Amino acid sequence: MARISLPPLAHGPAEGHHSGIREIANEALRTPGAIRLDVGQPNFRTPDHIGDAGKRAIDEGKTYYTHTQGLLSLREKLAAKLARVNGIHVTPDRIACTPGGVGAIAAVFASVLEDGDEVLLPDPGWPNFRMMLSWTDAKGVFYPCRPADGFQPDLDALARLITPRTKLLVVNSPNNPTGAIYPRRTIEELVELAQRHNLWMISDECYDQIVLDGTWTSPASLAPDDPRIASVFTFSKTYSMTGWRLGYVAGSAELIDTVTKVLESNSSCTSTISQVAAEAALDGPQDCVTEMVTAYRRRRDLVVDLLREAGLFIAEPAGAFYVMADVSPSGLDSRAFAFELLRKKGVSVAPGSAFGEVGKDAVRISLASSDQDLREGVGRLAEFVRLRS
Numbered sequence: 001m002a003r004i005s006l007p008p009l010a011h012g013p014a015e016g017h018h019s020g021i022r023e024i025a026n027e028a029l030r031t032p033g034a035i036r037l038d039v040g041q042p043n044f045r046t047p048d049h050i051g052d053a054g055k056r057a058i059d060e061g062k063t064y065y066t067h068t069q070g071l072l073s074l075r076e077k078l079a080a081k082l083a084r085v086n087g088i089h090v091t092p093d094r095i096a097c098t099p100g101g102v103g104a105i106a107a108v109f110a111s112v113l114e115d116g117d118e119v120l121l122p123d124p125g126w127p128n129f130r131m132m133l134s135w136t137d138a139k140g141v142f143y144p145c146r147p148a149d150g151f152q153p154d155l156d157a158l159a160r161l162i163t164p165r166t167k168l169l170v171v172n173s174p175n176n177p178t179g180a181i182y183p184r185r186t187i188e189e190l191v192e193l194a195q196r197h198n199l200w201m202i203s204d205e206c207y208d209q210i211v212l213d214g215t216w217t218s219p220a221s222l223a224p225d226d227p228r229i230a231s232v233f234t235f236s237k238t239y240s241m242t243g244w245r246l247g248y249v250a251g252s253a254e255l256i257d258t259v260t261k262v263l264e265s266n267s268s269c270t271s272t273i274s275q276v277a278a279e280a281a282l283d284g285p286q287d288c289v290t291e292m293v294t295a296y297r298r299r300r301d302l303v304v305d306l307l308r309e310a311g312l313f314i315a316e317p318a319g320a321f322y323v324m325a326d327v328s329p330s331g332l333d334s335r336a337f338a339f340e341l342l343r344k345k346g347v348s349v350a351p352g353s354a355f356g357e358v359g360k361d362a363v364r365i366s367l368a369s370s371d372q373d374l375r376e377g378v379g380r381l382a383e384f385v386r387l388r389s
């Protein structure tokens with residue numbers, strides 16, 4: 001058959017890069033026995049009472065479409081959780097359930113961004129923010145959160161990046177990949193800045209309940225009447241429910257109405273089975289969350305000690321389940337480092353370059369792996385650097 005010449009693909013996604021995390025993770029999948037410290041996949045089973053509720057939902061035939069925003073009974077429970085945990089007070093009609101937190105962020109992007117808009121994103125930051133922008137023709141502008149500042153945002157630099165085209169500020173605390181939690185004063189300043197320049201804000205709080213030290217602040221709790229703040233959450237991390245694909249966004253009536261139109265068009269609703277399981281997660285005992293957080297804290301301490309001993313320590317994460325390690329003494333850029341480490345030592349970590357420019361001399365170690373794998377994997381990483389330096 002004659003070769004078919006394709007009509008052009010959409011240039012944004014077609015010319016964009018694959019996720020730098022997936023790139024190394026895919027290579028690790030092809031490497032027998034590799035120690036996986038690369039992805040943010042908790043190594044815990046979804047707690048049984050949640051899984052059982054999902055199974056019951058199937059048995060009871062709860063397999064129909066729901067309201068686009070999700071079951072009202074679930075959104076009532078979410079409203080109570082938002083008030084209790086996040087200090088955000090919204091009615092159920094101001095919450096929309098989405099296919100993971102990522103679905104919520106995508107729906108808000110689609111609701112507010114237009115061609116030529118500029119979006120302020122953290123660097124280092126979760127790669128999906130950048131990748132999603134490729135569909136919208138909006139442009140990412142990156143505010144630095146440098147290692148020397150403990151990965152806290154440089155607010156002066158951020159303010160200087162604002163132009164008349166800036167439309168949206170994305171804040172992610174607790175942060176992936178750095179584990180930084182921004183203090184209340186920083187969140188206040190971010191909110192003030194967004195308000196002064198009339199920006200939308202997405203506060204990605206997908207790690208809201210993975211807090212290892214201290215407390216954190218939800219921007220929306222400081223500005224309850226501001227209709228421009230979208231707060232995004234997920235069941236993936238808190239309850240180890242990544243595969244159930246359930247997140248949610250809370251915001252103003254105007255924003256959630258537009259988000260709902262986006263969701264009507266591209267997902268109709270999220271899985272009923274997952275929604276019923278999520279109700280069980282919210283209603284049930286919360287000690288499963290405490291146990292997982294206790295494990296992440298213990299692993300954080302273990303990894304931080306190993307990195308300090310090896311001279312590769314940068315900053316102590318206060319939240320989420322990641323630690324950045326300085327690999328500059330190896331003389332390799334982080335991507336080359338990650339591939340060499342996998343090839344020579346059978347350990348897979350995410351290169352800092354996957355998260356932007358600022359973390360390019362570092363790699364991200366995921367604490368969502370077992371203590372044993374972390375001890376062995378970080379030990380081999382340290383040895384690899386020592387042999388090269």
Ligand SMILES: Cc1ncc(COP(=O)(O)O)c(C=O)c1O
Nearest residue numbers: 100101102126176206234236247
């Ligand atoms: C910063 C951040 N936001 C959002 C998400 C979305 O997760 P999910 O779509 O599984 O809820 C992730 C997942 O890794 C993340 O790291």
